[in-house]
Amino acid sequence: MISELLFLMFVATAMAQKDLSVECGSDYWVTVHWRPGLGFSQKVDPSRALLGTCPPSSLMSEDTLLFRVFMRDCDFIQQVMEGRVTYSNMLIYARRPELPIITQSVKCVYDSPVGEESEFSTEEQDENVEKQETFNMEIMNPDFSGPAPSLRFGLGSSIPIRATVEPRSHRSLRIYIKSCEFATDADTRRATQVHPIIANAGCLMESKSGNSSFLPRRHSDEIRLYLEAFRFALGEKIFLHCDLEACVVQSLSVHRKACHYVPEKRRWMLLDDPSQSYTCTCCDSSCPRTDLMIDGVSAHKVLGPFVIVEGSGSLDSRSSSERGMSESRVWLLVFVVAVALVTVMGVLAVSYYLCFWRGGRLGYRPSRDLLTKY
Structure with a gap:
């Protein structure tokens, strides 16, 4: 099994760069050395780095991160095409919120043994x-x-x-x-x-x-x-x-x-x-x-x-019909309340006139002396 799982290649661009090296093992373990390239004024913070979903294994130096991970633990993406299995993932370094993140792709390609079924789904x-x-x-x-x-x-x-x-x-x-x-x-x-x-x-x-x-x-x-x-x-x-x-x-x-x-x-x-x-x-x-x-x-x-x-x-x-019904109910309630208030005020006014104003003066007769005095 191990002899059949021969390592074919990994990302050529990654190999060409001094800040990244990738070793893809036949046992699905991958070792990555990555220098995010933050510049001389910034130090690498391991808590800001990920390979897929896996944090770094250690900080090799002030500016180099080490990842030693199992491919099926870090959200690697697998694709099977023409008898080859490709595992790809993304290195991510999150800088300060005002700065864009740094990313770098990682890829390993293996021969796929005949008859072996993949644990991951393909497209x-x-x-x-x-x-x-x-x-x-x-x-x-x-x-x-x-x-x-x-x-x-x-x-x-x-x-x-x-x-x-x-x-x-x-x-x-x-x-x-x-x-x-x-x-x-x-x-x-x-x-x-x-x-x-x-x-x-x-x-x-x-x-x-x-x-x-x-x-x-x-x-x-x-x-x-x-x-x-x-x-x-x-x-x-x-x-x-x-x-x-x-x-x-x-x-x-x-x-x-x-x-x-x-x-x-x-x-x-x-x-x-x-x-x-x-x-x-x-x-x-x-x-x-x-x-x-x-x-x-x-x-x-x-x-x-x-x-x-x-x-x-x-x-x-x-x-719209519900709104119309609701609005009509509101106006009906306003009208009923207004009529009730007017009726009550009218009744109170008539009662006051009959009982206190007119009723208190029904037996009043002006004196003749008062009428002839002036």
């Missing part, structure tokens, strides 16, 4: 698995207890969104929203206006410019968020286009995350584990992208049409 396998999963996405009412009764939202109101995945097996899946955008057509190619909502593999961009945010998960196979209705195509039909992904619950990575911006803390926060929010530092720049998935499935969903209108900023969750 082709994922396409077959996707047909077995059911993705759902809908606009909800404010407390997420059911679908939204109306798809008209006032400026500044919250648009509740929920996405779920129903696995067809006993495995537990965690769902992510990789990307979303508003468009004025169900087909983005025909849309006259398009605006990104979620980008960079799970960064809620609207959370930095408005009050949009992810909500705490109740279940791993569900993700919820509030989108603030902003000034986009007012009065026109709007569609929400989203790419969803679900995978077996595992450690987090920069390729698969849910991040939103917290203004009070002035930084991006990771939904599922705030202590690992460094994976969100690329949201302000460009996060590494990959088209491969480990044991995952994906789907594209389109919601709508819905409409954003000028309004008070509260969610319009009632139908």
Whole structure:
């Protein structure tokens, strides 16, 4: 087995650079020496570095990190093509929040023994698995207890969104929203206006410019968020286009995350584990992208049409007939109260006139002396 698993190659560009060396073992262990290249004024902080989801094993010198990891423990991506197995991953170093992260790809390629089955799914396998999963996405009412009764939202109101995945097996899946955008057509190619909502593999961009945010998960196979209705195509039909992904619950990575911006803390926060929010530092720049998935499935969903209108900023969750009935009841109540108040005031006025004013003077007769005196 070991003799058949011959190491073929690793990234040529990595070998050409002095700041990275990679040794891929036949036992699926990989040793990486990496110098992030921070410059003379900065020291390397091991707590800011990752290989996939694995921290460094040690700090070899002031500027060189050592990773000694097992490929199947660090969120390596596996691809099987033409009898070869490729394992790829990303080195990440998160600098200060105002600086972009440093990334470097790592790749090892092996011969695949004939008849050996891969423990990880390939792209082709994922396409077959996707047909077995059911993705759902809908606009909800404010407390997420059911679908939204109306798809008209006032400026500044919250648009509740929920996405779920129903696995067809006993495995537990965690769902992510990789990307979303508003468009004025169900087909983005025909849309006259398009605006990104979620980008960079799970960064809620609207959370930095408005009050949009992810909500705490109740279940791993569900993700919820509030989108603030902003000034986009007012009065026109709007569609929400989203790419969803679900995978077996595992450690987090920069390729698969849910991040939103917290203004009070002035930084991006990771939904599922705030202590690992460094994976969100690329949201302000460009996060590494990959088209491969480990044991995952994906789907594209389109919601709508819905409409954003000028309004008070509260969610319009009632139908027009319900609003008409409610308004008529209010005016009826105002009319009844006004009539009752007028009636009471009239009764009091008449009673006062009869009992105190006129009633007190019924027996009064002016004296003749008084009449002739003047």
